[in-house]
Amino acid sequence: MSGVDSPPPADYGGRGGAVKQFDAAIVVNRSIAPSWRQIVVEWDRSAGRPSPGQFFTFRASSSTDPLLRRPLAFAGFEPDTSRASAVYEVRGPATRLLAELAPGSRVDLLGPLGRAFPPLAGGERPLLAGGGIGLGPLLFLAGELAGSGSSQKGDPAESSSAPGPLLGLGFRTAAAVPDLELPPAATICTDDGSRGFHGTVVDWLGGQPPQLARVYACGPAAMLAAIARLVRGRGWTASLSAEQWMACGVGACMGCALPRADGRGYLRVCTDGPVFNSPSPDGAEIDWAAAGPGGRPARNPASENEPGARP
Ligand SMILES: Cc1cc2nc3c(=O)[nH]c(=O)nc-3n(C[C@H](O)[C@H](O)[C@H](O)COP(=O)(O)OP(=O)(O)OC[C@H]3O[C@@H](n4cnc5c(N)ncnc54)[C@H](O)[C@@H]3O)c2cc1C
Numbered sequence: 001m002s003g004v005d006s007p008p009p010a011d012y013g014g015r016g017g018a019v020k021q022f023d024a025a026i027v028v029n030r031s032i033a034p035s036w037r038q039i040v041v042e043w044d045r046s047a048g049r050p051s052p053g054q055f056f057t058f059r060a061s062s063s064t065d066p067l068l069r070r071p072l073a074f075a076g077f078e079p080d081t082s083r084a085s086a087v088y089e090v091r092g093p094a095t096r097l098l099a100e101l102a103p104g105s106r107v108d109l110l111g112p113l114g115r116a117f118p119p120l121a122g123g124e125r126p127l128l129a130g131g132g133i134g135l136g137p138l139l140f141l142a143g144e145l146a147g148s149g150s151s152q153k154g155d156p157a158e159s160s161s162a163p164g165p166l167l168g169l170g171f172r173t174a175a176a177v178p179d180l181e182l183p184p185a186a187t188i189c190t191d192d193g194s195r196g197f198h199g200t201v202v203d204w205l206g207g208q209p210p211q212l213a214r215v216y217a218c219g220p221a222a223m224l225a226a227i228a229r230l231v232r233g234r235g236w237t238a239s240l241s242a243e244q245w246m247a248c249g250v251g252a253c254m255g256c257a258l259p260r261a262d263g264r265g266y267l268r269v270c271t272d273g274p275v276f277n278s279p280s281p282d283g284a285e286i287d288w289a290a291a292g293p294g295g296r297p298a299r300n301p302a303s304e305n306e307p308g309a310r311p
């Protein structure tokens, strides 16, 4: 696998600081839905201010199992207190260990990493769509766009003439909706119709008026593939954030690579992304339909390379 014609390395986007590894004090680590948790940590100010779309990686154990750091997207950042948050699904060994850490204990973090969501262009309406673990970055972005959070580099919040963001959040059923404060403009979408809009977040997006929009989305590959098709058909623009498995997390191993839409190699989620734009001025778009069967990447290099990994 090779990254033919990849764009130049990301600048890592952190505002006023550098990527930093540090032990962060945990302020909150609470259950918000079955298998879902919210974590709030004291963010080291010298690591710079994270932007929506960026992520950090964590190690919740000082042992070598699990060996590799795991990525989580920022779900919010409070500049006054320098507290950062994320929402996470307890899925495997790393998130199970993270869930056991009580407030007051510390977790090893590295960040901020990756490319942030870009600002709105003139006249674009922001439509935000999150599915599953894509919830966090969209909540962060919605706060920034509504001017209620910190300002973003480049700065969507400065588009004061633009209409406020509409946010659709997709869940299987009402019981999966997390206990979080959601923006007033949020529409809950449930597959089974048990709460809010009956249908997927892609159905909700498809029901929006056709005027020029920029879609910001994060979720499983199948959802992003459907959104990419919709956006192309409407002549909209999109900034889609991938949730791929990672190994090194810093661009060195190609463990997170996804295929380019133009067939010219691969793009790395950790440094070329996780946010990819469509259309992209340099042609660096992902072929979301080929990103993995059933909305999942085809394999998990991170877990496969670890001691005790699944066959
Ligand atoms: C940029 C980025 C941001 C992310 N942000 C978040 C976030 O905010 N919240 C959150 O909960 N998770 C997020 N993830 C995904 C998270 O990093 C993985 O779920 C991680 O692998 C969990 O580690 P684990 O050891 O608990 O489980 P693992 O043992 O690594 O995984 C357990 C099982 O979950 C499934 N799985 C794991 N990762 C993925 C994936 N990426 N796509 C599909 N299926 C997968 C596989 O079936 C795997 O066997 C993000 C990933 C990326 C790349």
Ligand code: FES
Pocket (backbone or CB within 6 Å): 245, 246, 247, 248, 249, 250, 251, 252, 253, 254, 255, 256, 257, 268, 269, 270, 271
């Ligand atoms: S995880 Fe190693 S290159 Fe992205």
